[in-house]
Amino acid sequence: MNSLVKIGPFGSTSEAEGNCDITVAPLRLESITIRHGLIVDALAFTYKDCHGLQHTTGQWGGDGGNSTTITLGPDEFVTGVQGLYGSYSYGGNGVTDLTIVTNLRAYGAFGVRDSIKEA
Numbered sequence: 076m077n078s079l080v081k082i083g084p085f086g087s088t089s090e091a092e093g094n095c096d097i098t099v100a101p102l103r104l105e106s107i108t109i110r111h112g113l114i115v116d117a118l119a120f121t122y123k124d125c126h127g128l129q130h131t132t133g134q135w136g137g138d139g140g141n142s143t144t145i146t147l148g149p150d151e152f153v154t155g156v157q158g159l160y161g162s163y164s165y166g167g168n169g170v171t172d173l174t175i176v177t178n179l180r181a182y183g184a185f186g187v188r189d190s191i192k193e194a
Contacts, residue, residue, distance in 0.1 A: 095135040099124045104147060107175060111185040112140030114169030115158070145175060145182045154178050159188060 101122035110117040117136025123129055147153075158173035171186030 095132070097122075097130070097132055099128075099130050101130070104153060105129065106144055106146045108134075108142060108144045109173070109185050110134070110136065110138065110140045110142050111173070113165070113187045114140075114163050114171050115173045115186050116140045143185065147177065148179065151177045151179050158184075158186075 097120075101120075102125045103123045105121040105123060108117075108119040108121075109115060115136070116139040117134045119132050119134045121129060121131045153175060155176040156173070157176065159171050161168060161171075163169050163171065169186070172183075172188040173185045174181050174183035176182075
């Protein structure tokens with residue numbers, strides 16, 4: 076049996092943006108909302124806790140791009156996350172080509188792989 080391990084919070088080093096974290100430990104991930112265009116602009120999650128109560132994180136990131144929500148089936152769970160991080164064409168750093176992999180399928184890629192500048 077796998078147990079949950081908390082290794083966070085994570086997020087921006089900017090004091091204005093701050094770190095992103097959850098306050099109630101998740102038991103089951105229900106959905107992932109990804110805002111994406113050339114890069115992944117933001118993420119949000121909905122999950123259930125050990126008491127069956129549903130929780131939704133705020134949107135972590137900006138308002139750019141389009142919004143896609145992945146709703147996981149009752150027997151579906153995330154097994155991996157793949158992506159690229161680097162400088163993109165408009166300056167700054169970001170995640171592109173993000174793919175969410177579950178035990179049933181892969182969702183994505185979100186963002187545009189070619190938007191990362193070669194070093």
